[in-house]
Amino acid sequence: MKDVIYFDNNATTRIAPEVLEEMLPYFCEKYGNASSMHTFGGSNKRAIEKARANVASLINADPQEVIFTSGGTESDSTAIYSSINSYPNKKHIITSAVEHPAVLEVFKKLASQGYKVDFIGVDTNGRFDMESFKKLIDDNTALVSVMWANSETGTIFPVKEIAKIAHARGALFHTDGVQALGKIITDVKETDVDLMSFSSHKINGPKGMGGLYIKTGTRFLPFMVGGHQERLRRAGTENVPSIVGFGKAALLAKEHLKDTGKIAALRDALEQGLTSSIENTKVNGDTQNRLPNTANISFGYIEGESILMMLDEYGICASSGSACTSGSLEPSHVLRAMQVPFQFAHGSIRFSLSRYNTIEEVNKVLEVMPKIVSRLRALSPFNPSTFSAVK
C-alpha cells in the first residue's frame, strides 16, 4: 500500500504504538476472565480499574462514574433509553438537528413510538439555536441530548449552558462527547452534564470500545443485561485488552491536550492555504469556536466524491458531506441544517487532523488540491456565472 496521508481522524484514528504495546499481553498471556476466582483471571480486574481511573481523569469524573461499552453508539443508546425509561411519565425529548445518527436515529424511532421530539436547529455557522431550545423545553421533558462538538464541522456546543437550562426544568442532560474527547477539555464536573458518551478509537485507542459517564445520583437502567459486570450497569465479559488500550489512550490524550495548539496551527495552515489558492471556497462551521483539528471546506460547483477519489490517487484520506459518498442521495444533514447552499454543500470536504500529522503532509495537500479542483471544474457544466441560469 502506498504512503497514506491521513486527514480523516474524525472518522477514526491509528492506534498509538504505546497503546498497542499496553494491550498485547492481554491477548495470549493474561487472557483470564476478570470475574474469575483465580488470581490469573481476577488480577485483570486491577488492569480494568487502572484504565477506568485514566479515562475518568481525562473527563474529570470519579472512576465509579464511568462504565465501559462497545463504543459511542452503544453509549448513546444506553444513555437515551436509560433516561426515558427512568422517567416514564415524561413524554418529551429534545436533541439537535445535527447529531450523529447514533443519537438522531434513536430519537426518530422514539418519535414513531409516540414521544414528542424536538430537533433544535443551528444557524448558518452551525451554532446551536439556544432561543428556540429555551422556548421548547418544559416540565414534561425527560431528556435533552446535545453533542459536545459536531463531527462534520467541529463546531463546539455550549453544553454547560444547555445542561443548566435542562436541569432547571428537571430534565436529564446527555452529551455525545465522541468528537470532543481528547481534542478539547471535557470537564464533566465543570459543565455539570449527567451523561456523556465517548469512544476509544477517536483518541488513538482500539475500535469497538467506548464508555459512558453517569454522574453519581443519576437514575440509570442498564441497556445490556445478563451479568454483574460494571457494577450491574453493563453486562458482558469485559473486553480487557481494549479496556486497557482505551485507558492508555486516555492517559496519552490528557498529556497531549496541551499540544492541541500545534494541531490547530497545522489545520489553519491547511485551511488558509486552500481558501487563498482556490476560488469559490467556503469554510463551514463556527470558526471562532470549533475543534482544533477540524476543517470543513466547500469547493463550489464540483462534487465531493469526485474530489475524494482524486485525493485518493495521491494517498490522501479525507471525507465529504456530499450526497454521493453516503448513497443517501442528499448532502449531509449537518450542512443542510446549516442551510449551506447546494452549489457548496455537494462539494464539501472535511479534513480532520491528529497529532501525527506534519506540515509536509499539509503542504502536499496544498500542492495537489488546486489541480484537482481545476480538473473537476473543467468538467463541470456549472460555474459562478452559469449558476443563476441553472438554479
Add this chain to the structure above:
Amino acid sequence: MWEYTDKVMEHFKNPKNAGEIKDADATGQVGSLVCGDALKLTLKIDKETQIIKEAKFLTFGCASAIASSSVLTEMIIGKTLEEASKITNQDIASELGSLPEEKMHCSVMGMEALEAAIQSYKQGGKPVIYEQESSSKIVCKCFNVSEETIIKAIHTNKLTTVEDITHFTKAGGACGKCKAEIQQILNKVLACENPISAKKQFKDLTIVEKIKEVEKVLNEEVKPRLNLDGGSIELIDIQGNIISVRMLGMCGGCVNAKNTIKSFVEKVLKEKLDSSLEVRQA
C-alpha cells in the same frame, strides 16, 4: 467505499470527450446543482447521414456520473441518431462493466441527456433541458420524478422494490414521503406483468401460493399497523378460505384482539385477496 470497476475508474480519471462543442447541432441537459448531479451533452451531427460525428460532455457529479457521461459519448459517436436513441441506461452500465446499485441513476442521467439532445436536434439545435413527460404526474417532489419515469425504470430494469426504484431514479430518496405512492405504482406495474393473483381466485391457488399471498398482505399492510401498538401477528394455518392467525406482542394479551382480527385483519385480507375469506384467532 464504492466498488467501482476498473473501467469506471479509467473513464473517471481520463474522461473521453470532456468539454463543450461550441457550434453544436444538438444540446441536451439534465439534472441540477440541487440534485447533486447534472450533465450537459453537445453533439455534432452529419445532416445527410444523421450520424453523430462528435459528442462532448460536461458533468457535475461523482466518479460514476463522470464515467457514465464519458462512456456514453464513446458509445454514440459513429452511430446514427436512430441507433443512438435505442441506447438504454442498462447499456451504459454494462458498457462500464457494472455500476453499484445506488449509482444506477448516473446511467439513467446519461440516457435522459441523450434523449434531450436528440429532441434538441429535431428542434433545430435549440438546447433542450430534459423534462419529465409534462402530462405525467410528478410523484417525487424532492427530485422532480414523474410516474412515467418510474414506470419506465421498472420496465427497463425489471425492478421489484421501492428501494430499487430509488437507486435508479432517485425518487423517494430525500424526504421519503412519496414511498407509499411509489409502492402503489410498483404494485400496479407488477400486477399487469404478472397477473396470476388478479386472474385466479383465492380458492384456485395452490397452498404455497395462498401462504405467500396471505403473508405478503400481513407483512405489508397488517404488521406495520400492529407494530405501532407494540404488537404483531403470525399466520398459523389456512384451510380452504379460512385463515388462522395468532396475535403477538402487546396485541397478544389485548382484550380487543378478537375485534382487531375481525374488523382490521379480515377486512384488509378481504380487500386485498378475496372477499370470501374468513379470519379466525388460532
